[in-house]
Amino acid sequence: MRLTRIGGPTVLVEFDGWRILVDPTFDAPGRTYAFGWGTSSRKTLGPALGPEAVGPVDLVLISHDHHADNLDDAGRAFLPSAGRVVTTRSGGKRLAGRTGDAPVHGLAEGDRVVVAAPRAGLADLEVTATPCRHGPPLSRPIVGEVVGFAVRRTGESRVALWVTGDTVLHAGLRRAAHALDVDVAIVNVGGVRFGLTGPLRYTMDGREAVELIGLVAPRAAALAHYDGWSHFRDGEAGLRRALAAASPDVRERARWLVDGTAVTL
Template sequence: MGGPTVLFTYAGLTVLTDPTFDAPGEFPVAGTPLVMTKTDGPGVALEDLPDIDLVLLSHDEHEDNIDNSGRELAQGVEHVVSTAEAGQREDWIQGLEAWQETTLTAPDGSAVHITAVPALHGPEGCEPVSGTVTGFVLHADGLPNVYVSGDNASPALAGQVAERFPETSLAILFAGGVRHGEQMLDNQPLTMTSEDTARVAGLFPQAQVVPAHIDGWAHSREHADQLQAAFEAAGVADRLHLLAPGESTTLELA
């Protein structure tokens, strides 16, 4: 969809990550002098979306993860899962701590498990500035594991996920090396750089990789070309699937 927003199906459920569907514009960051600039609209219009069964929300504090239109959409979805703090702020969000699990029922009656996994939105100690974030792993009997990193800048935390879920077949990794300049955390990346993303792909050797958060916003500093080069240098380019906003693909997962 563009930005951190990805639509996919799992066990018959239609899943959406961090919903952002507003038009391009300026978005002030509450409590800071920062203004985020959205450069592109969504790859698919809000009214053209299918019915959504589940929203996986990395965090609810920044409008490049859930904007006005995305928030209105999410409030009408039965299952929205995010951080424990987000669940305390909004009664329509189910908040989970790291490694906590919730279970949904698929259309065929089977159980789909969602485990919240650790993520860090910047360098160590960044939470008072950039907020608490989460990633997710979807897993179910007879189906491949899917890892959604969320706004995670830490390959080490992704390594913890790989240790717990080594047989992950799809990794949706928020990349882009997001930075806000010296005004925020000394311009350190708030999501994974291209090199970090390739390194994390190496931690999940069975996984096909779909990057997100590499376009649509001015603070996404590293794009498809940098990712392609980093994956080639790491020898994992055969598992990289770069999708333009609005583009779809079907992956054969082990």
């Protein structure tokens, strides 16, 4: 499997002939985006690759469409060139009719869809929505619906790719980690906080990411979505501190991706 970090949560995944793009964000840095309820964040880093450099993709996975750090204007413009789009159930409704000829599948937690192979010789893929809680308890009415994705070859139980999505570590995520047999995980971190809501966190910090990697024990855990925005308060520094204090097993599984360069895992 080859992973290319583009920026934020945006990662190009290539395996078994498939090209999968996670949470497309291609806007230039410098702009401040509203996140609802008086919160906002400024984009501080641009993408390592533009849409033209990424090229055609067979499948786009969007953990949620309503926050610009996971789907921005340039990312939306990219969707009609994709083969298929899978996102949340509510996001599927919002994106309907806006992705050109690319079909949109909206999933709630636990839902699954089989994505037919786009070319001869490729295996079909099964995509299952995994649990996310994008904030403290009872925050979903405010932060909206978010999911992760477990991607399997049809007929196989092992998960080839697990994308955690934007989430804190909570009971549902721990149960999923115990239940999944994962080859490669993309773990979104960063420790998002906003001044308006004080100490409340909306994504995992480094300490929680280390715990999750230990629970799921993937062959490799690629680290993502920890920089490039002003709302990351734990960020790369917190993640490195947590990994330095982690067990040797977790440190061996954790992988830092290189911006704009394909890394083979």
